[in-house]
Amino acid sequence: MDFEFDDDQKLFRESLREFLDNEIAPLVEDQEKRGPMSREEAVDILKRFRKIGVGFDLESMMAMGGDPTAIAILAEEMFRVWPSAAGLVGLTFPAALVNIASDDMRERLLPKLEKSELIGCYAITEPEAGSDNRAMRTTAVLDGDEYVVNGTKTWISNAPVADLCLLVANDQTGGRIFLLVERAKSPYETSELHKLGWRAEPTGEIYFDNCRVPRENNMAEMINAMITGNRGKQLFGDQFDLTKLTGSSFMNMMAKMAPENIIFAFLRSGMALAAAGISQAALDASVRFARERSQFGKPIGRIQLVQEMLYNMKALTVTSRLLGYWAFQKALSGSPEARMASSLAKGYACEAAVKVTSDAIQVHGGLGLSEEYPLERYFRDARMLTIPDGTTEIQKLVVGREMLGAGYSAYA
Numbered sequence: 001m002d003f004e005f006d007d008d009q010k011l012f013r014e015s016l017r018e019f020l021d022n023e024i025a026p027l028v029e030d031q032e033k034r035g036p037m038s039r040e041e042a043v044d045i046l047k048r049f050r051k052i053g054v055g056f057d058l059e060s061m062m063a064m065g066g067d068p069t070a071i072a073i074l075a076e077e078m079f080r081v082w083p084s085a086a087g088l089v090g091l092t093f094p095a096a097l098v099n100i101a102s103d104d105m106r107e108r109l110l111p112k113l114e115k116s117e118l119i120g121c122y123a124i125t126e127p128e129a130g131s132d133n134r135a136m137r138t139t140a141v142l143d144g145d146e147y148v149v150n151g152t153k154t155w156i157s158n159a160p161v162a163d164l165c166l167l168v169a170n171d172q173t174g175g176r177i178f179l180l181v182e183r184a185k186s187p188y189e190t191s192e193l194h195k196l197g198w199r200a201e202p203t204g205e206i207y208f209d210n211c212r213v214p215r216e217n218n219m220a221e222m223i224n225a226m227i228t229g230n231r232g233k234q235l236f237g238d239q240f241d242l243t244k245l246t247g248s249s250f251m252n253m254m255a256k257m258a259p260e261n262i263i264f265a266f267l268r269s270g271m272a273l274a275a276a277g278i279s280q281a282a283l284d285a286s287v288r289f290a291r292e293r294s295q296f297g298k299p300i301g302r303i304q305l306v307q308e309m310l311y312n313m314k315a316l317t318v319t320s321r322l323l324g325y326w327a328f329q330k331a332l333s334g335s336p337e338a339r340m341a342s343s344l345a346k347g348y349a350c351e352a353a354v355k356v357t358s359d360a361i362q363v364h365g366g367l368g369l370s371e372e373y374p375l376e377r378y379f380r381d382a383r384m385l386t387i388p389d390g391t392t393e394i395q396k397l398v399v400g401r402e403m404l405g406a407g408y409s410a411y412a
Contacts, residue, residue: 005069013073019052020081028082028200032377036192036202037088039161043117045085046092050116054089056096057114072328075270076321079277083381084200086274088119091157094166095120097180100226102216105182112163121158122263123165123181123206126151131394132411133168138208140169140177142215147171147179149186149211155388159204160192166219167208178219186213197380265331265342267389272324272345275353275385279317282353282360282378286310289364300363309359316356320349340402347395353382 005013024045031037037045049055053063054074064070078086095118098109112118129135138151149169156165164182171177181188189207216222290301290310300306327345330338357379361368368375386392394411401409 005073009067009069009073012067012070013077016052016074016077020077023048024085025081027085029374031200032084033199035194035199036160037084037200039119042088042119042158042161042202045088046116046119049089055113055116056093056099056118056120057110057116058099059114061096061099068332069325069328072269072273072325076273076277076280076324079274080281081277082200083274083278083384084198086277087157087198087201090270091122092118092120092162094122094164094180097166097219097222098164100222101180102214104214105180105185105217108185109163109182118164119158119162121156121162121165122267123153123156123159123167124263125153125155125388127154130155131391136168136170138167138169139171140167140179140213141172143212145215146212147177147215147218149179149181149188149208149213151208153206153208155193155203156206157201157203157388159190159206160202165206167213179213180217180219180222181211181213182217186211195384197377197382197384199380261339262331264389265327265338268342268346268395269324269327269331271385271389272320272327272342272349275346275349275382276317276321276324278378278382278385279313279320279349279353279356282357282375282382283310283313283317285373285375285378286313286360286363289367293365306363309363313356313359316352320345320352323348337402340399343390343395343398343402346389347392347399350382350385351392353385354379357382 031041046055050060053060055061075086075090078089095109095113097120098105098113098118101109109118124133126136126138128137136151138149138153140147140149142148149167151169153159153165153167159165162183164180165188167179167181169177169179188211189209190204191207192202192204195203287301287310290306291299293300295303301310323341323345327338327341330341335341357375361375361379364373364375367373370376390398397410
């Protein structure tokens, strides 16, 4: 596999870095100290990214879809600068489903989506169903042309400020169902949660109490109509080509993988690249400091034990990055190894980021403990990564099951 970026990808990464360093980085420290973004602050971030073509309207997605690797680059680079903003933008993705939603929903929400004023979230985790998502209790029971939803979701990124959520629930048969729930039309309540890292990224619980959701908001039916029917051409004209949304391999993936596996494969490979981004930020800071800081009459970069820490940090960061891009490509191609690859990458890279950021604090000594330097934030943000979308322990069990076969599942 060729791990080198082509010229277009390098240009995209360079322009993205310039944007992040100039327009996003100056916002980080103040907002992190103030806590979760308000809806207005969150929309401002989305609008800033829209200026460089990052958004979930059809135009932006078709532009980004020309090279899906750009999405992976985006994940790594955004987390290098500001994980809270990266989480906000990345986890708004369910808003993209408005592009293929019912005429009624499109009429209401497309104008907001096109102006980057629409915020989405994923609603998967529950109070009693974290790692064991088979214990999910939220139900969506069909009643005529609507689903009646009851249950609670927790630790949902963007929940307090989101306009809609992609809800995962059990239908009346006990099967898994994915519904696009618009808060204004299908009201639900939320509350805010505070956390160790990503402090500016709003996170909360969602409460569904006989929440009625139109049957046409079933994601499986929406996607199937786009793939097998004429819905795409009805919505976007005869020139519509869904393969341009996220590259031709996207359709191959949709045909080979269940929706839940697609979501987790991309979330977990994305988390691996997020970890690589945070590790890179900590490594860069440590290299600069090792050159500038003097002790015992010489730069600490000349001390052997400091060089050993930098070596380990570099090895962990590079390995995390390679695993992340490898897993991303496995997911995009619909490979049968996608589940294993994404769990392997997520488990390794997120734990590596904790080690790298911890060593970065050690390299900085007492200054690494200060809130005036970003090292303690890097560590907190890295520590966040080891739990969402499956803990490290669950990733190990997934990889073990994938290597040994279905009969060897440790959590059956």
